[in-house]
Amino acid sequence: MECPRCNALCKEFPKEEITISYCDSCWNYITSDRKPCHNHNMVYVQYRNSIGKHHLKKQCFACGELESNFYSKSKVDNFNSLPEADMDAAHAFQFSHYESLSEIYKRYDEKRKKFQKEQSLDKFLEEHTEYLLTDEWKKRRELVLKRDNFVCQSCLEKKATQVHHKSYRYWKNEPLFELVSVCHSCHEAITEMNREAIDFSRVIRK
Numbered sequence: 001m002e003c004p005r006c007n008a009l010c011k012e013f014p015k016e017e018i019t020i021s022y023c024d025s026c027w028n029y030i031t032s033d034r035k036p037c038h039n040h041n042m043v044y045v046q047y048r049n050s051i052g053k054h055h056l057k058k059q060c061f062a063c064g065e066l067e068s069n070f071y072s073k074s075k076v077d078n079f080n081s082l083p084e085a086d087m088d089a090a091h092a093f094q095f096s097h098y099e100s101l102s103e104i105y106k107r108y109d110e111k112r113k114k115f116q117k118e119q120s121l122d123k124f125l126e127e128h129t130e131y132l133l134t135d136e137w138k139k140r141r142e143l144v145l146k147r148d149n150f151v152c153q154s155c156l157e158k159k160a161t162q163v164h165h166k167s168y169r170y171w172k173n174e175p176l177f178e179l180v181s182v183c184h185s186c187h188e189a190i191t192e193m194n195r196e197a198i199d200f201s202r203v204i205r206k
Helices: 087-096 098-131 135-147 184-197
Strands: 011-014 018-022 029-033 042-048 054-060 162-165 179-182
Touching: 135 162, 135 179, 162 184, 179 184
Parallel strands: none
Antiparallel strands: 011 018, 018 029, 042 054, 162 179
16 A cells, blocks of 8 residues: 555555554554444543543544544533543553554664664764874874785785774774774675674764
8 A cells, every 4th residue: 555644655564453554765654453443433532641630632432542642622612521531442442453553663663773873874984984084094004004914814815905993992093903904805895794783873972
């Protein structure tokens, strides 16, 4: 199905009682009951929060669904005479949707972590590119290449033309034992693995 918010194609995750349609483009999600409430009717109710204050909400007394939205009391003329929200029914409805909501939260969390990782990597690469142009880095690089006799310490076959960080623990203040000479092909392979494993958000805070 298409996402009603951005028209992208949603991914569906069928469950026992519900189907979840999740949009990777805008993070919107839609849940559709396989056994819908045939008498679904959202009506205004008095909702009492944990400190005893009353608010205006809507609930279907047939299935128990209680909307998360709050409404202005000015929308009704008879707020004090409205029925109280049936919290037992609301909790039962929420529990029946627990599996689908867990799936949604899991995907939200995965997408959030991926987004944060990409943002951190972009920021690190920007700062790291500037650092590689400094005289301080050029001096370290030359010392490491000479120490390793310009031989790649990964394959011990090709000529070393680059210097690799074993870790970024001492980034911008590296002791020479943290740096190693490598050839271009080995450096690319090792760097790719590092970008999957390292949390660059921790590196760039230093």
